[in-house]
Amino acid sequence: MLITSLTLLLLVACAQSSGPASNKPSDWRQYGKEEALVGYVKQTEQELAAEATVSVTNEIYSAYSDGYEQGRAEYCKQDPKILGKKGELYRGICDELRPTFRTWYNNGKASRGRSLY
Incomplete structure (x- = not known):
């Protein structure tokens, strides 16, 4: 029963929105x-x-x-380096508006595991 409830909860949480139910x-x-x-x-x-x-x-x-x-x-106004450092997924929506966004995102992502000693 617990497994069924958890599975149902997971399915509901993962379901994509179909948009508003209004016109x-x-x-x-x-x-x-x-x-x-x-x-x-x-x-x-x-x-x-x-x-x-x-x-x-x-x-x-x-x-x-x-x-x-x-x-x-x-x-796209946010700092892409912070987005990458937080491990957030970037889907490329800023590439046209800010051509260097992906580069800075990748720099932030690459720096996630680094620490200063």
């Missing part, structure tokens, strides 16, 4: 922003439609896209 553009704008703020790659309209529980119209995708770009700009 309100403001909800989809917020969803796009939140996706970018955690570093997820922007979904295409087809990918979003395949996962969504509502019909993804041009208006909804545009709102998602606007929110995503706003969140991406904010995400």
Whole structure:
């Protein structure tokens, strides 16, 4: 019984979000922003439609896209070296906005195991 409960909890925790269950553009704008703020790659309209529980119209995708770009700009302002040093996963969403982001991220990631004596 305990194993079944733990398995169910793990499955729920790992499930990807299918987006808001509403047709309100403001909800989809917020969803796009939140996706970018955690570093997820922007979904295409087809990918979003395949996962969504509502019909993804041009208006909804545009709102998602606007929110995503706003969140991406904010995400890419962080120090990539710290992101790497913390061991966070970087999916490449800043490569176009800040071409050196990945290099600094990798430098931070490489310095994780180092300590000063």
